[in-house]
Amino acid sequence: xxxxxxxxxxxxxxxxxxxxxxxxxxxxxxxxxxxxxxxxxxxxxxxxxxxxxxxxxxxxxxxxxxxxxxxxxxxxxxxxxxxxxxxxxxxxxxxxxxxxxxxxxxxxxxxxxxxxxxxxxxxxxxxxxxxxxxxxxxxxxxxxxxxxxxxxxxxxxxxxxxxxxxxxxxxxxxxxxxxxxxxxxxxxxxxxxxxxxxxxxxxxxxxxxxxxxxxxxxxxxxxx
Amino acid sequence: xxxxxxxxxxxxxxxxxxxxxxxxxxxxxxxxxxxxxxxxxxxxxxxxxxxxxxxxxxxxxxxxxxxxxxxxxxxxxxxxxxxxxxxxxxxxxxxxxxxxxxxxxxxxxxxxxxxxxxxxxxxxxxxxxxxxxxxxxxxxxxxxxxxxxxxxxxx
Numbered sequence: 158x159x160x161x162x163x164x165x166x167x168x169x170x171x172x173x174x175x176x177x178x179x180x181x182x183x184x185x186x187x188x189x190x191x192x193x194x195x196x197x198x199x200x201x202x203x204x205x206x207x208x209x210x211x212x213x214x215x216x217x218x219x220x221x222x223x224x225x226x227x228x229x230x231x232x233x234x235x236x237x238x239x240x241x242x243x244x245x246x247x248x249x250x251x252x253x254x255x256x257x258x259x260x261x262x263x264x265x266x267x268x269x270x271x272x273x274x275x276x277x278x279x280x281x282x283x284x285x286x287x288x289x290x291x292x293x294x295x296x297x298x299x300x301x302x303x304x305x306x307x308x309x310x311x312x313x314x315x316x317x318x319x320x321x322x323x324x325x326x327x328x329x330x331x332x333x334x335x336x337x338x339x340x341x342x343x344x345x346x347x348x349x350x351x352x353x354x355x356x357x358x359x360x361x362x363x364x365x366x367x368x369x370x371x372x373x374x375x376x377x378x379x380x381x
Numbered sequence: 382x383x384x385x386x387x388x389x390x391x392x393x394x395x396x397x398x399x400x401x402x403x404x405x406x407x408x409x410x411x412x413x414x415x416x417x418x419x420x421x422x423x424x425x426x427x428x429x430x431x432x433x434x435x436x437x438x439x440x441x442x443x444x445x446x447x448x449x450x451x452x453x454x455x456x457x458x459x460x461x462x463x464x465x466x467x468x469x470x471x472x473x474x475x476x477x478x479x480x481x482x483x484x485x486x487x488x489x490x491x492x493x494x495x496x497x498x499x500x501x502x503x504x505x506x507x508x509x510x511x512x513x514x515x516x517x518x519x520x521x522x523x524x525x526x527x528x529x530x531x532x533x534x535x536x
Contacts, residue, residue: 203403222402232397260400276398277389293392300395303416304506309473317388347393352404 173211175249182251186258188353193254195357200250212247213240231296235276260350269348274334284328290314384444386467386475412479413492414508415500421445421466421474424503428464431499435491437462448481457484460491 179193188196203221204213218237220226240248240256248256258264259272275281279289291314298305321329321337329337338344384390396402417424428447432439437449445466451459460483467475478496480488497507 199403222396222399230395230397232392232395234397236397236400257400277392290388294388297392297395300397301414301508303414303475303508305416305469305473309469312470313386313388313391320387341387344389347398350400350404352401356404 173250175212175243175251177251177254182254186254187261187263188254188258189357192357196254196257197250199356200253204248204250212249213253214247218248230300231293232276232300235279239272239275257350257353260348261353262349262351264349266345269345270335270338271331273338273345273348274331284330285334286328287314287318290317290329384467386469390467391469391475411485411488412477414475414477415504416469416506417474417476417503418472418505419474419503420472421468424466424474424476427500427503431496434499435495451483455484455487457487459483460487462488462491 179190179197182188182193183190186193200213201211203217204211206220207216207226208214215234215237216226219228219230219233222228222233223230237248240252242252242256243249259268274285277285277289277293279292280286291310294310294313298310318327318329321333323333323336324330392398419427425441425445425447428449429439432447432449435449436452438452440448440450442448445468447464447466449462449464451461453459461481462478463481464476464478467477469475478492
């Protein structure tokens with residue numbers, strides 16, 4: 158822990174646009190200052206994997222999720238789009254922490270419900286429409302490489318719309334979505350990442366290994 | 382009985398939605414899925430038979446979940462496998478078989494050598510494969526197909 162603190166104090170890094178101070182981010186999210194600093198370590202790793210410029214590009218996001226920077230995926234696109242709050246094509250550090258914070262186990266459920274709705278509202282119309290739902294189901298089946306006949310897909314989509322569409326207009330609006338989630342909480346299970354409760358330990362473990370390695374190399378005169 | 386899958390449940394299977402990939406290396410081959418046109422009870426009893434033959438301890442949980450556990454310790458502890466059955470329609474089920482603990486390589490070996498051959502007569506499609514065989518109860522050609530399927534083959 159002290160070694161890690163030492164590392165942070167040693168030099169003044171040049172901060173990229175979109176960087177926000179950990180103390181501010183911690184005050185506005187369920188993360189502690191130490192956890193935000195740990196997320197910065199992770200952010201630096203992710204944002205330098207393809208283009209080393211201090212921002213997470215779509216290729217770097219794809220590389221992290223799929224181990225393939227060129228993998229096209231509808232859902233990853235949606236997540237990336239929502240993380241990229243300023244819509245400048247990259248995820249900045251502040252955006253990264255604030256968006257991830259919605260996935261924290263302690264984040265307000267209302268935030269998770271709203272985020273999920275925006276994820277599924279592919280064309281940002283304020284409604285989840287039948288054709289959007291069908292498009293997502295087809296994309297998923299193709300993605301996991303599962304063959305299903307069209308009549309089955311249609312019946313899945315019909316059944317889901319019927320369950321959610323209490324106003325009977327063939328689409329799901331935000332209110333219907335909230336009520337649907339209230340009846341079936343598992344609908345937002347992807348919106349919680351238990352990892353985020355342990356991000357400090359997780360990233361710290363990596364950092365300690367790196368620092369340890371550095372000191373060991375110094376001892377043997379390997380750092381010139 | 383098996384949990385009912387709606388469109389959003391299915392969509393949530395996407396690794397694009399699984400941000401744990403930002404934190405860890407994803408070894409995706411820890412789970413295998415297949416579809417079946419058999420009723421849930423047939424699928425469950427088939428899985429039980431296989432588990433018995435492989436000398437796995439079986440524990441049936443609510444909601445179509447079957448937990449199977451090896452009796453001896455492998456390379457990374459006891460191998461535990463979860464089989465979960467989801468109802469898409471009453472005649473169409475999605476089954477997910479995944480490793481819940483133990484050695485992934487051991488899991489993959491059991492899947493390939495033991496489970497897959499034994500499950501053959503209830504599987505309609507395996508994840509990653511075209512339809513292998515026509516089941517007797519499959520409806521005739523008025524059903525439009527999503528993907529091009531090969532003609533029925535002899536098993």
